Amino acid sequence: MSQAGSIAWLAAHELRLSWRDGLALMTAGRRRRAINVIIALAVFAVAMHFFANWFVSRYADVNLSADVPVLIALTGTLIVSWSLLLSQAMESVTRAFYARSDLELILTSPVSTRKVFAVRMARIAVSTVLLAVLLAAPFVDVLAYRGGVRWLGAFGVVAGMGAVATAVALALTIALFRLVGAKRTRLIAQILAAVIGAAFVIALQVAAIFSSGSLSRFAALQSEWVVAHAPGLGTAFWWPARAVLGDPVALIAVMAASAAILIGTIVLFSRRFGDHALAAAGVSSGAVRQRQRSRFRAASQRRALRRKEWMLLRRDPWLVSQTLMQVLYLLPPALLLWITFGDGNEAFVIIIPVIVMAAGQLAGGLAWLTISAEDAPDFVMSAPIAPRSILLAKIEAVIGMVAMIFAPMALLLALDSVRASVILALGILIASASSTLIQLAFRVQAKRSQFRRRQTSSRIATFAEAFSSISWAAAAAMAADGTWFFLLPAFVALAILGGVRLISPPRD
Amino acid sequence: MPLVRSLMRLSTIALALRGLRKTFDRPAVDGLDLTVYGGEFYALVGPNGAGKTTTLRMVTGLLRPDAGSIVLDGIDALADPIAAKQVTAWVSDESMIYDKLTPFEYLEFVGGLWRMDPRLAEAQARELLDILGLMPHAHERCEGFSKGMRQKVALAGALVHEPKLIILDEPLTGLDAASARQVKTVLHKRVRAGNTVIMTTHILDVAERMADRIGIIARGRLIAEGTLKELHRQTGQSGTLEDTFLTLVATEAA
Numbered sequence: 117m118s119q120a121g122s123i124a125w126l127a128a129h130e131l132r133l134s135w136r137d138g139l140a141l142m143t144a145g146r147r148r149r150a151i152n153v154i155i156a157l158a159v160f161a162v163a164m165h166f167f168a169n170w171f172v173s174r175y176a177d178v179n180l181s182a183d184v185p186v187l188i189a190l191t192g193t194l195i196v197s198w199s200l201l202l203s204q205a206m207e208s209v210t211r212a213f214y215a216r217s218d219l220e221l222i223l224t225s226p227v228s229t230r231k232v233f234a235v236r237m238a239r240i241a242v243s244t245v246l247l248a249v250l251l252a253a254p255f256v257d258v259l260a261y262r263g264g265v266r267w268l269g270a271f272g273v274v275a276g277m278g279a280v281a282t283a284v285a286l287a288l289t290i291a292l293f294r295l296v297g298a299k300r301t302r303l304i305a306q307i308l309a310a311v312i313g314a315a316f317v318i319a320l321q322v323a324a325i326f327s328s329g330s331l332s333r334f335a336a337l338q339s340e341w342v343v344a345h346a347p348g349l350g351t352a353f354w355w356p357a358r359a360v361l362g363d364p365v366a367l368i369a370v371m372a373a374s375a376a377i378l379i380g381t382i383v384l385f386s387r388r389f390g391d392h393a394l395a396a397a398g399v400s401s402g403a404v405r406q407r408q409r410s411r412f413r414a415a416s417q418r419r420a421l422r423r424k425e426w427m428l429l430r431r432d433p434w435l436v437s438q439t440l441m442q443v444l445y446l447l448p449p450a451l452l453l454w455i456t457f458g459d460g461n462e463a464f465v466i467i468i469p470v471i472v473m474a475a476g477q478l479a480g481g482l483a484w485l486t487i488s489a490e491d492a493p494d495f496v497m498s499a500p501i502a503p504r505s506i507l508l509a510k511i512e513a514v515i516g517m518v519a520m521i522f523a524p525m526a527l528l529l530a531l532d533s534v535r536a537s538v539i540l541a542l543g544i545l546i547a548s549a550s551s552t553l554i555q556l557a558f559r560v561q562a563k564r565s566q567f568r569r570r571q572t573s574s575r576i577a578t579f580a581e582a583f584s585s586i587s588w589a590a591a592a593a594m595a596a597d598g599t600w601f602f603l604l605p606a607f608v609a610l611a612i613l614g615g616v617r618l619i620s621p622p623r624d
Numbered sequence: 625m626p627l628v629r630s631l632m633r634l635s636t637i638a639l640a641l642r643g644l645r646k647t648f649d650r651p652a653v654d655g656l657d658l659t660v661y662g663g664e665f666y667a668l669v670g671p672n673g674a675g676k677t678t679t680l681r682m683v684t685g686l687l688r689p690d691a692g693s694i695v696l697d698g699i700d701a702l703a704d705p706i707a708a709k710q711v712t713a714w715v716s717d718e719s720m721i722y723d724k725l726t727p728f729e730y731l732e733f734v735g736g737l738w739r740m741d742p743r744l745a746e747a748q749a750r751e752l753l754d755i756l757g758l759m760p761h762a763h764e765r766c767e768g769f770s771k772g773m774r775q776k777v778a779l780a781g782a783l784v785h786e787p788k789l790i791i792l793d794e795p796l797t798g799l800d801a802a803s804a805r806q807v808k809t810v811l812h813k814r815v816r817a818g819n820t821v822i823m824t825t826h827i828l829d830v831a832e833r834m835a836d837r838i839g840i841i842a843r844g845r846l847i848a849e850g851t852l853k854e855l856h857r858q859t860g861q862s863g864t865l866e867d868t869f870l871t872l873v874a875t876e877a878a
Binding site: 408411419420 | 681684685686706707709710712713714716720721722723724725726729731732733734735736737738739742743745746749763764765767768778781
C-alpha cells in the first residue's frame, strides 16, 4: 500500500475515479447493466474486427519498402485519427479545469498542489491513450494477423499519439487561459474541441471536392502536387508511418519523443494548472447580464415554451458545440452542392442522404435536450396547459431548430431542382420527426449536463435513432434517384418506429 | 366591514380533500380528509415521510391519486386539471427555475404559460421583483444566484399570475433571515388580499407564528388540526407547537 499523499497514492485515487466515471458512462449508473455492457462490448469488439478485416486486410502486405504515396496515405490517416484524439483530450482537459467537485478539498489539503495536478494531467493522458489503443485495436489486430507481428508496433504509435494529443490539449487550454482569461476559455475550448474533431476530416473533404469533385477522404492527399511537395523518404516526418509499418528504430523514436513531450508539458504546466482551475471555479458564480428588454412580449402557451427552449439552447455554448458538431460535417456536402450546380441528379444522390441523416441525428440530440432535460419539470407540469400541448410545443421547438439549420440547403437546392429540394425537405422533416418520436418514447427525466451520457441511458433509443436516420437517408437518396425502391428503406424506418412503440416503457 | 369580509372569505372552501390515497411501496397518503378555507394561512407539518409533499403534489396535479377527490376553489381538480391549475401556484423546496434565463425572462415565460396579458404580467413582475429585492438582478442570468435568490425568483414566478391558492413545500429551507422575512411578508400580504396559502414546513416556529391553522400529518393521515390553542387542548399541553407536535406524533406512533 502506497503512502498517503504520495504520487502513487494520488494516482490510485485518480484511477479509481476514472474507472468509476467510465463505468457510469457505460452503464448509465445502473449496476445491473454491467453484465449487459460486457456482452455488448464483446459483441462490438467482434463486429469491429470483422469490419476491420473488410477494411484493412488488403493493406496487410504493405511494408517498409512502401513509396511516398502510401506513406502519405498512412500519415494522413494518423493525422485524422490524431485530430479526433486531440478533440477528446481537449474536452477532458476543459472538464478537469471547470469541475469543482473536489477542487476546494484538494486546495485546502496539505498535499502539494503541483503533485495533485500533475497526477490529474497524467490521468487524462492515460484515458486518452487507452481510448486510442482500444479504437485502433481491431485494425492493428487484423493487420498483425494477416501481415505479421511487425504491425503490433502500431500500438506504440497510437499510444504516442494519445500522449501528444493530451500534451497539445493541455498547452492549448493553458494558452487560452492566458490569452482570453478563465471566463471565455471554457466557451472557446469547447467549441475548439468540437471543431478540431471535425476539422481535419472536413478540410480533407473540402480539398478533395475542389480537386476532383468527390467526397473521397484521400483524393487530395494522392494528388500530384502533394506527392511532389512531400518531404524525402529519409526524413523524420515519416517516422510515425514507418513505425506503424514495423520499423523498430522509428517506433522507439516516436514513443520516446511522445513521452518526452507529455512529461515536459506536465512538468511545465502542473503549477499553473491549480491557479487556472481556481480561476475557472470562480467564473461559474459570476453574474451574466442579458440585454435589457423593456417589455414582456405576448405569447401563446406553446409559443412561450418554444421561445424558452430556443433561448436555453442558444445560451449554452457547450450544448451548442456538441449539437453543431454534427452540422459541421455538413459543410463538405454543402460545398459539393454549391460547386456541382447544374450537374444533374448524380450529386443530389450523394448529398441528400448525408443531410437527411445529419438532420435526424441532430433532431435526436435536440429532442433529448428539450423533452428529457427539462430543468423545471414540476413547474411546467403545474402550469394550466395540457401535457400533450407541452410535448407538442417541445416537438415544434426541435423541428423549428432543425428547419432553421437545414432550410437554406433545401432552398439552395430548389434553385437547381425543385423535385430534389422537396425530397430533401421531406427527408429532413420525416427523419427529424422520427428521431423526436423515438426520444419521446424513451424519455426519462435528466439534467442538461448529462447530455454526453444520453446515449447510455437508453441504448435501444440510440440504436433506433441511428437506424431510423440511416433508413430515411437511404429512402431519400433512392427517391432522388427516381426509383420506387425508396419504399423499402421507408418501410424499414416505419417498422423501427413501430417496434419502438411496442417496446417503449408505458406512460401514465 | 373587514370582519364581515373575513367571515365571507372563510365561508368559501379553497381546498377540500376527501379520502385521498396514494401508495408507492407503502401507503404514502392514507385516506386523507382536509379542508382549507379561503383567505386562510394553513401550515401542514409532520415528520419526514409523513406524506406532506405527496399530498401537495397530488393537489397541484403532479401526481395522480389512487383514490379520493380534490376540489380546488370549487373545481374538481381530477376532472378538470387545467382549470384547477389556472388558480393554483406551486413552489417546491428545489427552486424550479432556469439557470440560463434572467428573472425578467422567467416571469415573462410564466406569464405566457398562465395566458396572462403581457402588460399585466409585466406590471406584476416588476412589483414582485421590487418587493423581493430582485430588481437589481432582473436582467442577470439565474445561474449565478444564491439559494435564497433562486427561491425568491421561484416565489415571484408562483405569484406573478395572481393565484387564488398558493401551495408551498418547505419554502424557507436554506434562506437567510432577511430573505425568509421578505418571503413571509409577501405571503402575509397575499393572505390579507384574500388568497389562500398552504405551506409545509419543518420550522415549527414559522408555522406557529404565521399560520391561522396547523394540520399535523403522520403516516399519510391528518392526526390533529386547528389553531395552536386548539392543538394545546387536544394534547392537554400549553407549551410551544414543537412540544405539542412531538407529543401528537409520539402518540400516533405508539
